[in-house]
Amino acid sequence: MIELQWINILVLLVSVPLVLTLAAALYYNFRTLPRRHGAADSIYECTACGHVYTFARNRPMDRCPRCGNLNEAVRM
Ligand SMILES: [Zn+2]
Numbered sequence: 178m179i180e181l182q183w184i185n186i187l188v189l190l191v192s193v194p195l196v197l198t199l200a201a202a203l204y205y206n207f208r209t210l211p212r213r214h215g216a217a218d219s220i221y222e223c224t225a226c227g228h229v230y231t232f233a234r235n236r237p238m239d240r241c242p243r244c245g246n247l248n249e250a251v252r253m
Pocket residue numbers: 223224225226227228241242243244245246
């Protein structure tokens with residue numbers, strides 16, 4: 178039977194959450210990477226002034242650079 182020493186328990190208590198945190202950080206980092214081949218730009222059309230603009234970030238709503246009106250993305 179394997180006897181656990183206090184140092185082994187301490188190493189497990191520290192290293193397991195660190196590895197889980199690292200795995201979660203890597204997962205969210207790769208999940209939020211922008212897609213390639215031009216699919217990363219979101220297109221917005223301002224409902225107040227009609228200005229059409231794009232942003233590289235995929236957000237459902239963004240402010241118009243001309244008038245500051247909040248608009249929904251036409252295409253994500
Ligand atoms: Zn506008």
